[in-house]
Amino acid sequence: MASLSLYNIYIYTVLGFGGFTYGFGFSVFVAAEGQPGFYSYFNLDPTSKHTASIIDTVNALFTVGAAFGSVAQSFVADKWGRKIGLAVSAMYALIGGALAAGAISIPMLVVVRLLQGFGLGMVLPLVPLYLSEITPPHQQGLLSGLPLLSFGTGYLV
Numbered sequence: 001m002a003s004l005s006l007y008n009i010y011i012y013t014v015l016g017f018g019g020f021t022y023g024f025g026f027s028v029f030v031a032a033e034g035q036p037g038f039y040s041y042f043n044l045d046p047t048s049k050h051t052a053s054i055i056d057t058v059n060a061l062f063t064v065g066a067a068f069g070s071v072a073q074s075f076v077a078d079k080w081g082r083k084i085g086l087a088v089s090a091m092y093a094l095i096g097g098a099l100a101a102g103a104i105s106i107p108m109l110v111v112v113r114l115l116q117g118f119g120l121g122m123v124l125p126l127v128p129l130y131l132s133e134i135t136p137p138h139q140q141g142l143l144s145g146l147p148l149l150s151f152g153t154g155y156l157v
Helices: 005-031 036-043 049-080 082-101 104-132 137-143 146-156
Strands: none
Touching: 005 049, 005 082, 005 104, 049 082, 049 104, 049 137, 082 104, 104 137, 104 146
């Protein structure tokens, strides 16, 4: 029976941040749109229906990107491996998150949230898959909850 080593704990911790980044990326825009500075920066009227549709579009396209990312990761992970799949998803999520934080217009925000969603959508199914492959059978039950726990934690932050 394989034992739990410091290296395994390190890998599980790093993989746990995959769920955290998805939860944080999903919720961070909601916090930003609640700030008055968000509306003044983008010259939006918080009470108009046009603004509501823009906010809905930005949120929806994040989810659309995540759906496409979830599908794309199966091809990336099968063709190049799980580690490369995780690296590619992290690259998309990092670039999308950085550009979303520095968005200078609504169209830019829409596109980069789609990109960020794509990267984080790749992470969501890939982390549990990789965890199940590297975890000894007697520890899989305990560690299968790690991605969901980290997702909830990221959403709360």
